[in-house]
Amino acid sequence: MTSMTSLHADRLLPADLGTRDIARRLHAATAGLPIISPHGHVPPQWLAEDTAFRDPTSLLISPDHYVFRLLHAQGVPLADLGVGGVPLDEQGARRAWRLFCENWSAFRGTSSRFWLESVLSDVFGLSQRPSAESADALYDAISAALATPEFRPRALAERFGISVLATTDDPTDSLEHHRALAEDPGFATRVAPTFRPDRYLEPARADFAELVAALGRAADVDTSTYAGYLAALEDRRRFFKAHGGVSTDHSHVDVVTLTLDPAEAQRIYAKALTGKASATEATAFRRHMLMEMARMATEDGLVMTLHPGVHRDHHTPTADRFGPDTGHDIPVAVEFTRALQPLLERYGTAEGFQLILFTLDESVFSREIAPLAGFYPSVYAGAPWWFLDAPEAVRRYRGAVTETAGFHRTSGFIDDTRAFLSIPARHDMSRRLDAAYLAQLVAEHRLDEDEALETAVELVTTIPSRAFKL
């Protein structure tokens, strides 16, 4: 009744048959290698507790802002999709799934289409195309699978071949799940926490005083002074490192860096605790603290990753009702060259310091990121991120970065995802696209095939391992 779909072995490989042949050989060399996922948002609790996923909707739709944002744009209310935390009941979940299937055509040409199709086909073995007609059958088939042990999180992690999975965690987190997983000899995936201190570095927040108090409690340090605040941050970074953490992640609206003199930093910090820091002071302090994060990185060796340039919570009514990360974070232009000059002047050639630059503003790839990564031994060009994590954007990224910085100055792929089941599809997408890109270089006689083959393998092994110190 409904049309069928199935995943072609050559998907995303170049249409030109000669180039495709090369790409096939390159992809074959990486297709079976373990997945290294050094930045993402899978809750560690899922793996630690290994509880079954509830239903198709709460697994594939409600937490995936790529998916529900496009349905929202089509006129589907977010509440109908279970967005915002409280799972839908069985009837609501089934209805949400139907809405998704009925709007399947809205995803044509998107990266979500590619990932969802891969999940349905590769993870669940389903070949019906989503539609009003197929919705219930798909829902039932996925539900049945989720009830089996093979679809528990740990079994899937093993099936997916995930060797490293980094999570993103609050500095005050107890990391109990990471500890439990590390101590479990029966679970092979290395689950590494990532230190994400953004809100503790933003004195403009109304809850700043509470946040740093909580930070102090976590570190068992008095954060009522600037010195205590720094000590608490240093302590928590060490704690993360002791629990397998390899990197810190920073996502402010810009990456401007500067150094306040200690007395001035102390003064603003004290003022911020009373909620009286001006906007200018708060911004200066945050920029100073980004520099301090780099300083700490040179001491504890954690890799620093920057994900700037997002206007968060663009639609306030939606944020108020459904909370953060509900599909209306919208990119803005970002600047790296001048912003990072103070930081790189000081730490750019420091032993062991590593800084990975991500962006949602493609114009900086060739203009700023590749030139920086092509000079500073500390700087890596981060993989295409978020809205740019899609076939043509990935192609543009390689085209913009490689000619100036080569392959060794890039970070390797990150999936940055909460959508656990899509992790293999995302890495497969990246491997196919890198095979396609390298095949093009070979076809145009810019690279020999043995070099391309070696590079394809490095891109999923030594390159991410080195960039993230794994």
Place this chain on the structure above:
Amino acid sequence: MTSMTSLHADRLLPADLGTRDIARRLHAATAGLPIISPHGHVPPQWLAEDTAFRDPTSLLISPDHYVFRLLHAQGVPLADLGVGGVPLDEQGARRAWRLFCENWSAFRGTSSRFWLESVLSDVFGLSQRPSAESADALYDAISAALATPEFRPRALAERFGISVLATTDDPTDSLEHHRALAEDPGFATRVAPTFRPDRYLEPARADFAELVAALGRAADVDTSTYAGYLAALEDRRRFFKAHGGVSTDHSHVDVVTLTLDPAEAQRIYAKALTGKASATEATAFRRHMLMEMARMATEDGLVMTLHPGVHRDHHTPTADRFGPDTGHDIPVAVEFTRALQPLLERYGTAEGFQLILFTLDESVFSREIAPLAGFYPSVYAGAPWWFLDAPEAVRRYRGAVTETAGFHRTSGFIDDTRAFLSIPARHDMSRRLDAAYLAQLVAEHRLDEDEALETAVELVTTIPSRAFKL
């Protein structure tokens, strides 16, 4: 003597033969469908009065800034091309045509080349390549054709299969031509006016008081007060809607929006009428009025289109001598995310509100426009506009927008042209490029061919109809 040219059936389709085969099938499905032109600049008088075109130069060169600007860059004076309003006499027109033909090579690789070639070949059936040698023969052949009834505007509209043609009109326009055309049972094309209020929203203009007085006369409302001014705008919008209008168009240098409190808006308006509003006040008022236009749109249902980011009249001496739209409007960078946040916060999810975003700054397609269109049900990513309305730019547009927003959140093609005879060539170009883009998705196994076929048809039928409420 001169070389010959002829339009190939596969023009603009992918060079790879396998992909081209797919593209041919997709293009075949749309090639014969009627043309929907929801935004453009054809004078409605041409169709209402159906008078014969005067000569090749005044039809194809003097009014087409794409053409005469590039000749000007080659050193041809604008006066020699009949730019600026007064048509050249027979001798001057023929001389201008010769200058154009002698400089034919300057157009290699441009979109104008594609359109002009299509006009000569498809509309006039001419196969000689323009050159010094062929100039007179081409001039004579076109002149002879223009004297026949088959080349009157209405006959051409019918031959071109234009089902909808939107014009761009001043708010004070009587819309008499639109009324005449609507009442004529013998003319099938729906000619819709578009409300273009830019200059009535810019208190920095020297003639602002005169303009709003004229607006008041047109609406029969006293515009000496701010309330009257708003009422007059609302009245004229209703008038346009009653005459078949579906959209309003706005082309200011930026799209920043804000809300003034009514007393402040009133104060600036009063000051502006005396010519005393400061630059800052005038800008704030315009930004406030863009918000008011959105408010009115939620009330009367007219679709709002934004065409920002042009530095008009870059070369003042040319503007002074030849008037506006004489080839030296130059794009500047533009910002949407922050600029439109106040407007979208308020109206972004309002029932029936629709906002189509165009740009000449390609960097915002993937960074801002696609993310906005992929969340807000009101926002559509407008088709490539003006300098970007060319094969490779269109390809970049699809590549930048689709992966985040799909096809359904785009507006469908607009031709935005005064060059009436090029309308079929422009839409054909777009259809070929969409076929090529979709064929690529099929060839890379990202989309099934039946889906691509359906999408190709939607892109010239339901997608523009929905975006422009046709």
Place this chain on the structure above:
Amino acid sequence: MTSMTSLHADRLLPADLGTRDIARRLHAATAGLPIISPHGHVPPQWLAEDTAFRDPTSLLISPDHYVFRLLHAQGVPLADLGVGGVPLDEQGARRAWRLFCENWSAFRGTSSRFWLESVLSDVFGLSQRPSAESADALYDAISAALATPEFRPRALAERFGISVLATTDDPTDSLEHHRALAEDPGFATRVAPTFRPDRYLEPARADFAELVAALGRAADVDTSTYAGYLAALEDRRRFFKAHGGVSTDHSHVDVVTLTLDPAEAQRIYAKALTGKASATEATAFRRHMLMEMARMATEDGLVMTLHPGVHRDHHTPTADRFGPDTGHDIPVAVEFTRALQPLLERYGTAEGFQLILFTLDESVFSREIAPLAGFYPSVYAGAPWWFLDAPEAVRRYRGAVTETAGFHRTSGFIDDTRAFLSIPARHDMSRRLDAAYLAQLVAEHRLDEDEALETAVELVTTIPSRAFKL
């Protein structure tokens, strides 16, 4: 033992076989034509004195910031590569060469890889791939070649078929080498100086007073007054022109232009001589002087080239130790439309005035540069520059510029290089890429092959000759 590499006849031509056939025919028409190099950095002394190159490292690594910057990013200290002026001794040079060969894989996919491979293969006839194993053999082979007369600079210039080679020179330069070369009947290459006055136009420099004093001495004019300063600049421009100069080159951080009234210019100049001009005054003066350079260009006819948008000496510790041009000049965003409006308003249509716009910010190609070059008879879109001088960036440049400005409004290729031996490889790269681009237009039936052939030839003959008034 080590892998071998050899340059394929079809390198950089399109992978699609049908398109490749066209591209081959186009490339064949230009492959043997002389090289016109109207902008670069080869020291004229090399050619005037015709001394043998010292060793492989001081020829190919130490002076090439493309090469040593990427090695630095890989962790190789600049001092080990002989960067910063003092050549390494034999042992150090050999060691540096080994470091380079061991890191050969870091260059995969870069433009340097293409150039270096061409130099090794085409210039030296070497086919071993650089590696730890092959390093010494390559070093020895190159050293041996460099000791022969065939590898002296003049012999190479003749072998490379360089008909015009522009250098970049200080306004106070005696141009003795240029004079010697011009007077030598045995040397066919025209070596043209380029007037590069940047530092004489920047009153913010600490050494501004010394600089303009030196300028005065060179011109034999008293530069203690603003009038004398202008006269000295005019004099030196005439001197350059008398010695075969055709252009002036300007590389400030932005291209904003403005006109100070003469009294104000005089006032700032006087203040600047005492080192007391404020940052604002210094910037205003520089922008005013860019306008003055245009004024002088309308008088003496020298072509004006702009290379803006670089943050020079990003890493101060490296600049302090190794000097300028040591690999850490990083691009920033740049703006042309508004910045150049005052200049183009005044001189944009002036008889004989020519302005070539280069950029490292790709976003301005389609948005600003092509629209400007497509209207102003004086403006040319400069070829892809520096980090953008690489296969895919060149492809993006043509894709961004051609549809608006065609081919005739572009400058033709510039190599902008100090790396003398790579000049043929760079021009060959450009010719291959233009052949590929034009072949694509032919394959997509946007251009007839005879037109493409004519254009390919023009791009390396009449187009650069006209843009640079050669």
